[in-house]
Amino acid sequence: MHILVTGGAGYIGSHTVLELLQAKHEVVVLDNLSNSSALSLERVEQITDRQALFLEGDIRDRALLDRIFSAHEIDAVVHFAGLKAVGESVQQPLMYYDNNVSGSITLCQAMAAAGVFRLVFSSSATVYGDPDTMPIAETCPTGQPTNPYGRSKLMIENILRDLAAADPRWSIALLRYFNPAGAHPSGLIGESPHGQPNNLIPYISQVAIGRLQQLSVYGDDYPTRDGTGVRDYIHVVDLAQGHLAALDAIVRVPGIHTWNLGTGTGYTVLEMIAAFEQASGRPVPYAIAPRRAGDIAECWSDPGKAHRELGWRAVLGLHDMMTDAWRWQSQNPQGYEDEPAN
Ligand code: NAD
Ligand code: UDP
Numbered sequence: 001m002h003i004l005v006t007g008g009a010g011y012i013g014s015h016t017v018l019e020l021l022q023a024k025h026e027v028v029v030l031d032n033l034s035n036s037s038a039l040s041l042e043r044v045e046q047i048t049d050r051q052a053l054f055l056e057g058d059i060r061d062r063a064l065l066d067r068i069f070s071a072h073e074i075d076a077v078v079h080f081a082g083l084k085a086v087g088e089s090v091q092q093p094l095m096y097y098d099n100n101v102s103g104s105i106t107l108c109q110a111m112a113a114a115g116v117f118r119l120v121f122s123s124s125a126t127v128y129g130d131p132d133t134m135p136i137a138e139t140c141p142t143g144q145p146t147n148p149y150g151r152s153k154l155m156i157e158n159i160l161r162d163l164a165a166a167d168p169r170w171s172i173a174l175l176r177y178f179n180p181a182g183a184h185p186s187g188l189i190g191e192s193p194h195g196q197p198n199n200l201i202p203y204i205s206q207v208a209i210g211r212l213q214q215l216s217v218y219g220d221d222y223p224t225r226d227g228t229g230v231r232d233y234i235h236v237v238d239l240a241q242g243h244l245a246a247l248d249a250i251v252r253v254p255g256i257h258t259w260n261l262g263t264g265t266g267y268t269v270l271e272m273i274a275a276f277e278q279a280s281g282r283p284v285p286y287a288i289a290p291r292r293a294g295d296i297a298e299c300w301s302d303p304g305k306a307h308r309e310l311g312w313r314a315v316l317g318l319h320d321m322m323t324d325a326w327r328w329q330s331q332n333p334q335g336y337e338d339e340p341a342n
Contacts, residue, residue: 001247002026002073004116006059006107007080008052009033011191012122012180014040015240016078017052018189023244027052028072030059031081035194037336043188059103062110069114076118076250077111078243079104082152085198086294089149100152101159108163117169120246123157123176125232125262125299126150134266135232135302138176138258146294157258164256171254173246178232178262178301180239182321183328190328191236192335200272201233201321205329208282215284217269219291224298228269232262232300235316235324245312262301263314272318279322280330 003020007013008029014036020027021044029041029052038054045051053072057064059081068074082100083089089096104121111117127150128136129143145151157174164170181201183190196212197203206212220227242261249257267275273284307313 001075002028003247004028004030004068004072004074004077005052005080006030006077007082007122009036009038009040009054010080011036012177012236012239013080014044014189015184015236016080016243017041018044018048018184019240019244021048021050021052028068028074029054030057030068032056032058035083037192039336040189040192047184047186047188059107060098062106065107065110066113069110069116074114074116076120076247077107077116078120078247079107080122082122084149086147086149087198089147089152093148096148096152100149101155104156105159108160112167118171118247118250119160120173120175120243120250121156121160123174124150124153125176125178125260125301127154127157127176128299130296134298135264135300136260137302138260138305161256168254170256171250172256173250174256174258175242175246176258176260177239178234178260178299180236181233182235182237182316182324184237185324185327187324187327187331190325190332190335192332192337200231200269201276201325204273204276204284205325207284208276208280208326209329209333211333213285215273215286216289217286218289218295220288221291222297224268226268226270229295230266230268230298230300232264232266233272233318233321234261234263234314235321238263238314238316242306242310242312245306245310249310257309259306259310260301260303261306262303264301264303266298266300267318275318276322276326279319280326
C-alpha cells in the first residue's frame with residue numbers, strides 16, 4: 001500500500017516507517033520537525049535500504065495536504081503528528097488544541113476530499129483517566145483526562161467516532177498506547193526529545209549518560225507494591241508492529257475500532273530504575289520527590305482484544321527495552337543532535 005505517515009520523523013513514527021518499509025509499503029512522511037530531526041529517516045534508510053519520501057510541512061496546511069493527496073495515490077494514513085508534552089499543554093492549551101485537534105480535523109477534511117478513508121490514529125491510555133479497576137480493557141469507559149494534552153486525544157477520538165458514524169466509508173483504528181519505551185535494536189534510531197525529557201525512560205537514560213544529574217521519582221506513597229507509580233511499558237518496535245496489524249485489520253473490516261497497545265504487565269518506577277541499571281551497568285542516582293500533578297497510581301492494559309482481533313501482541317520484555325534504550329543512548333549521547341542533518 002501507499003501510506004502517508006504524519007509525524008513520521010518522530011519517535012514512534014520513525015520506528016513505524018521502518019516496519020512499513022520492511023513490509024514493502026511505499027511511504028510518504030509529512031512532519032514539521034517541531035519535535036524531531038530528519039536524520040531519523042536517513043537512519044531508517046540506512047537500516048532498511050529503502051527510502052520514505054520526506055516532506056517537511058504541517059498537517060494544518062490544507063493546501064499542502066491537497067497537493068500530497070493529488071500527487072500520490074495514498075491508500076491509508078497513519079497519523080502520529082501532534083504535540084505530547086503534558087506540562088506544556090497546561091501552559092499553552094491553545095497551541096495543543098490547534099496542533100492536535102485542528103490539525104486532525106484538517107487532515108480528515110483533506111482525506112475525505114481526496115477519497116482516502118483509512119486512518120490509524122495515535123491515541124493514548126490517558127483517555128481512560130483514572131480507572132477504578134486494572135487491567136484496563138477497551139470496554140472501560142473513557143474518563144476525565146487531567147490535562148489539555150489528554151483532552152485533545154479524547155476530543156479527536158470523539159470526532160473520529162462521529163465521522164465514522166456519519167459516513168460508512170471511513171475505516172479507523174484508534175490505538176491507545178500505554179508507555180512506549182526502548183529503541184530499535186540497531187541503536188540507530190530512538191527517542192531524542194527536544195529539551196529536558198518529561199518521560200521516565202529518556203530521563204533515566206540521560207542521567208545514566210551524565211547529561212542530567214539525578215532522577216526525581218515522583219511519589220513513593222502510592223498504594224502500589226513499593227509506593228511508586230506503576231505503568232505498562234511497551235517496546236517501541238512491538239508498538240510499531242501493532243500499527244501494521246491495525247492497518248491490515250482496517251482494510252479487512254471497515255468501521256471504527258479501538259485497540260489497546262500494551263503488554264499487560266505493569267512495573268514500578270523503582271523496578272524500572274533497577275532494570276535500567278542492570279542493562280546498562282551504570283548507576284542511576286535518584287531522589288524521592290513529591291507526586292507529579294495529574295499522575296495516577298497505576299495503569300496497565302488488558303491487551304487481549306488486540307491479540308484476538310489483530311493477531312498481534314507484544315513479544316519484547318523489560319530487559320529488551322532497557323538494553324535497546326541504553327544502546328541508543330550510549331551510541332548517540334546527544335540523540336540526533338550529535339550529527340548535523342544534511
Ligand atoms: P514525537 O514528538 O517524537 O512525534 C510526533 C511528531 O509529530 C514529531 O516528529 C513532530 O515534529 C511532528 N509534529 C507535531 N506537530 C506537527 C504538525 N502540526 N504537523 C506536522 N508534524 C507535526 O512523539 P511520539 O512519542 O513519537 O508520539 C507520536 C504520537 O503518539 C503523538 O500523537 C503522541 O501524542 C502519541 N502518543 C505518544 C505516547 C508516548 O509516550 N510517546 C503515548 C501515547 C500517545
Ligand atoms: N516518573 C518519575 N520521574 C520522572 C518521570 C516520570 O518518577 O522524571 C514517573 C511518573 O510519575 C509515572 C512513571 O514514571 O509514574 C511514567 O511517567 P511518564 O511521564 O514516562 O509516562 P506517563 O505514564 O505519565 O504518561
